[in-house]
Amino acid sequence: MIKAIFLLSVLYTGAAAEAACCPDGWVRYGSSCYTIITSQRDWTEAASDCGIYGAHLIHIETKAENDFIKNYLKKFTKTGASLTSWIGLSDMIGSWQWTPNGETLSFSDWSPGQPGRNEPNSNCATLWAPKGYTWDDYGCNLSANFICEKSIDSATIVG
Numbered sequence: 387m388i389k390a391i392f393l394l395s396v397l398y399t400g401a402a403a404e405a406a407c408c409p410d411g412w413v414r415y416g417s418s419c420y421t422i423i424t425s426q427r428d429w430t431e432a433a434s435d436c437g438i439y440g441a442h443l444i445h446i447e448t449k450a451e452n453d454f455i456k457n458y459l460k461k462f463t464k465t466g467a468s469l470t471s472w473i474g475l476s477d478m479i480g481s482w483q484w485t486p487n488g489e490t491l492s493f494s495d496w497s498p499g500q501p502g503r504n505e506p507n508s509n510c511a512t513l514w515a516p517k518g519y520t521w522d523d524y525g526c527n528l529s530a531n532f533i534c535e536k537s538i539d540s541a542t543i544v545g
């Protein structure tokens with residue numbers, strides 16, 4: 387009997403260690419953890435809030451990652467939520483780059499007609515709910531939800 391209880395506790399500890407890959411409230415895709423934060427922030431505030439979690443605004447580098455996060459957002463949309471969300475993409479310095487490292491685009495999924503040529507003040511990008519979470523450039527000082535991303539490794543170290 388004592389042996390059985392010991393075995394159960396080992397199994398339980400093992401399961402808990404696996405779940406610790408991403409913190410509570412974060413979902414895993416590949417080697418990253420993601421969370422959608424529904425506080426309304428402007429783009430700069432959103433980037434700074436992700437930093438509090440040891441994360442950054444999401445960088446979408448591949449179609450697979452884009453599909454994953456769009457599908458995740460659409461799950462919430464089924465419940466009536468409209469989650470237009472900031473991503474870590476801005477052209478404040480003239481060309482579209484991922485913050486904070488300045489990586490250029492390896493993939494894009496702009497909504498038809500976006501980024502808008504007649505929107506000189508729309509220098510930050512969102513996943514746009516009305517268009518199936520394709521990308522839209524939007525005023526950086528406006529408010530939206532936002533998505534943070536961090537690597538599993540830093541998630542484990544930071545806790």
Ligand SMILES: [Ca+2]
Nearest residue numbers: 445446447451
């Ligand atoms: Ca990424």
Ligand SMILES: [Ca+2]
Nearest residue numbers: 502522523524
């Ligand atoms: Ca736009």
